[in-house]
Amino acid sequence: MDEQTRRERDRTGSGGGYPPREALRDAWDEHRRYVEFATGLFAVGILVGIALMAAGYNLLEIIEEAAGEPLFPDIGGESKLELARFLLVNNTRAFVVSILGAFSLGLLTAWAMLFNGIIVGNIGAFVASDAGVGYILVGLLPHGIFELSALFVAAGVGFRLLYRIGQRVRGTRDAIFSKPYLYRTAIFVFVAWLLLVVAAFVEAFVTSALLETLFTGQGQTPP
Template identity: 50%
Template sequence: MDASQSRVGRGWTAVAAVVLLAALGTAVAAVERDAPLAAAGVVAVALATAAAPPAVPGALDTLRAAWREHRRYVGAAAGLFGLGAVAGALLLVAGVDLLELVVELLDDELVPADGGGGGVADDTTDLGFTARFFVVQNTPPFLFAIAGAPLTVGLLTAFVMVFNGVVVGNVGYAVGREVGFDAVAVLLVPHGVFELTALFLAAGVGFRLLHRLVERVRGSREAFVTRAYLRRTASLVGVGWLLLVLAAFVEAYATVALAEWLLAAPAV
């Protein structure tokens, strides 16, 4: 094994450790909420994310090549999100509070169509009503970020990044002023580190596709995509989507548990 392969192995070990630790904490929170199926689900997703690349011959090298090709574009996506977050906070200072709108949208999604009361009927319902809810909510932006760049000259992908940043910046700042920014960090970081990484990876892939398309149109590239490129990119997208699913479980169980703990904690 050469030095570069050793670095890749160590890097993936660190990623796998974070994923597995997050899954373990989420599984414990799910069991405490009488949701063993969800606990098993998050562990399965984490194992698939952490163990599959090292287990498949050449998969880590493929991921390394994909990351080297896309990292500048992923950084650009993160930058757009950051600009959106700053704009969202400035909107709140100017008097535009998006928190009520977000709460109304969530109420519309979470209230059953028959008008029945809330609560968890069983473990299957719990899994479908929480983790599944977040997966369904976050998968379309993930896919739009990829496909939108080559189809809209990058405009849709840029919009997805900036819009998400505006919402997070505005709502996070609004909630932070009410309950403290340390509480906001506790509630956002555990799932946000996985969810945002997934969205940045998706947008990075989209921007790279756009760049390749421009190069093909200008004649500096023989083919828009190749089998090797599709293989590399598919590995990156696959890892990104698994991180998105992991984030859904963390948000549905660990973040909810943290929120309940913060609400129950006595004021100092």
């Protein structure tokens, strides 16, 4: 659905004839370039994180020293179900912040993407230098494909909301919110959040098992 068609639907309302599958497709069309922008920010963050590693900066140690406590709490004694719940709650916070960051002129959303990219790039580079690239791929890809996709969508929703606010301020849009927009965006956000649920269980039950199976026998243990 192009911008003109979306605006026409926003003016006329859904009228009860807006199937969820069509709404989800329209939401993706509307948010795609903003999701891609968020992904690009994350990629830039990864490159910065790797560059900092090459310069000898271990951000995990620096942040923990500044905070006076571990960045990642010790959850080794928790059950896998409790671990999945912890991961879901933690990631949901980042998910919500990425959306609501629109009300900080998008600065909080942009920073969330860059910061997470920097951390992943920096820590990933350090771990890869010690345990190998294969360890990082196994440790990140199974759950990361779901988790990062969800966070990119959340950031995309935040950036799109900021753009709609800007249109309203400039007078090129009648209203920031409309029933069809809220409807399709709510479905889009809910589906993205379900990816976080999948990511949490994959990380708790699958990623840890893969790391133990593939690497513990080689003298490597999960960090």
